[in-house]
Amino acid sequence: MPLILSVVYFSTLVGLALYGAHRLKMLVLYGRAMARPRPPAPPLDASAQLCVQLPIFNEPLVVEALLEKVTALRWPDAKWEIQVLDDSTDETTAIIDRWLRAHPAAAARVTHVRRASRDGYKAGALKHGMALSNAEFFAIFDADFRPEPDFFEQLMPHFAADDVAVVQARWEFANRRQSLLTRFQAVFLDAHFVVEQTARAAAGLFFNFNGTAGIWRRTALEDAGGWTSDTVTEDLDASYRAQLRGWRLVYLDQYAVASELPENLIAFKSQQRRWTKGGIQVARKSLRSVFAAKLPGRVKREAWWHLTIGVVHPLLVTFSILFVPYLWFAADQLGTWWYLANPAIVLLAGGAPVAFYVAGQFFQRREWREGVMWLLASPLLLSFGLALSVTLCAAFFEGLFSNGGEFVRTPKGGRVARSGNLLTRLRSRTFFTAVTVIEVALSVVLLNGAVFFGSHGHSDLAFALGLKGTGFMVVALLSASDLWPSFWRARV
Template structure:
């Protein structure tokens, strides 16, 4: 009996060590990977304000799926028309919009011969819009953005620099920048997209594959899309799905930080919850669909991404278990090996907080070459663990059963997102 109790005490000690050291390990892994990536691949390069020299300029279709984007479509199309890349067309997909999106696109198409418009009678989903645009495009390369995004004038050229230099490059993910900054949540997301999303993409490029392209701004090679069957119509996150399909079929995905795209993001807790829950569910759906196919030596480069994701799931549910035991301790006497004395992190919380601030400092320093004035958002980052770590933890927990019990084969269609309170900042205002 004593042996069993000692064993259970060791398990509890291991669990607490895992809960503390896993986020610390990942934070320093991401920081080291991002610094190495910056030093080897970004330092000394021209920045996004300059045009990269290309040996050739193959045709590109700029694809914009739109659903109820009447307030944004003029700005979005204007930014696409301002691309400095010499050979492009624009394909806008009006996906069953209930507002004036279709009429506005038709008006713009009459004024600008570069713009073609596809109309769906009813909501078919973003994946179907992207698929149809790819099928009607006469070009081998696509640059896909959201209907409320503003593409930087040189972004297409920077994305194409990877395609023309690498025959196995199937996709290139760009660098989303936040426009909605009128609330605390908006300001926190400015730091998040640098410290979390941008840093992780840099680190993942160093140790193998990336988890996902950014759905708001990515380039694709149509040959690769055709080989993997294009975007799946039943996945809630088509960007994660296509990323895994391409990389499991040995296509390379690269990250281009100079391909800037200014985007709108939620600035309410309700909107942020819905968005992050969709991201979590989409990650689980892709994981469930592809797990069996990963156990092949030919696909070993996906193993680090798979291990990173599955370990984060274990960490989230371990945190849930600790929280449940701590709550039960208020109502029932628990054995010593199940007793959780406190959920207040004390000195481990100080270490995690300092590491978080260091991570933000490193990432904002790296990203400052792409956006001036980022340092003023650093002081808001002290609130990030309280707001975003908790939301990420809860959506990870809720997202798994939603993915497990989702009805198979159901089409994933559009739901108009929360796009912030006031659109402004570096991307302009509307």
């Protein structure tokens, strides 16, 4: 038993360390990108025909603000239109109709599109809207995004090169300081939008359109096969198909569009579940084509790391399950190898992601005080990330063994928004309930391990186990409050 545990435990740590090393590589590429002089944008040509697509599904709290922002965009009047691709089944449709009647000047360029069914979900709505327009370029905004009037003026010049398929703006988060949960989310997501996207784009590697706050060239999207719904991340899928056809993507890390972070944990878990599931689906769909294509080896290798990042989550769950049993059997026999090899691997597996997360606070946003704060709070970051691993491990296996799936919207609208239709379907509530039970079980195991090793003089192990166990328990309790809000409110 000890030998088997040792082999599996260290294999898990080595896997995590490899993905940690890749995070360090991203930091190096990001540093190189920041050191390069930025070429000036080409002059603006305002002759292109544009279509703004707003895929909407049950967004009563945010849709009016979206319409106000999008109708204020600047572009020659005869050269652009807006499609509200409304698949809603609640009061959102009536809210849109009232807003359009109340703003006739803005409504003149808006088409309120209703489909007979929600086939293909977001991808299906975008595809349906595209068939209704003759536009050369399509800008896409999710319901919680708030573009500034100069959005077209900032992005469209980059289409001067004929091989550019997409220009993507960086996401910013208007409510990043709303709560500890939104602060955690912002740190995790900044690492992607600030460091990762910038690094890949500047190094000429494959990266992805983020589904919103960007513009597609119609001919590129059609050449890549258009929108498809055989994955739940149609944006990632279309990006890879376009780049395999020779098209380029442009990322504007210095220009951001404000958006909203979900303010309850189940909504955040649902969002991350979809991204992880879809990433693995795209890996299954695209990696074979990537490796068969005539591409530089570095592009192929990075595509592998990019699309298989979801592997980290089964590794983290395995680590959480094995940590206490491994220490239980090995605690009385800790030799030199433990004090040298184990900390080195753990540092790479855990320290590299922390550096990756904190870099976004230090370098892009110039939030030095915030960056130092998160550096000091890095154990909390790791604990929170580890606690999310149960949800994302399940999502990994969903993506590994299934195609497509329902596109479940992430509820937005501040604290007023709850998990809503995420939990109206029995299978969603069952999924998140099962995840919460597993989180509680892992917390109990880790906290018991903390008590045991603390009582035997291993204070360092007790601290690590206690922190990880507390992270699982806090995430489980927050999830439970979203799953059964009336139950918890009655006891507060």
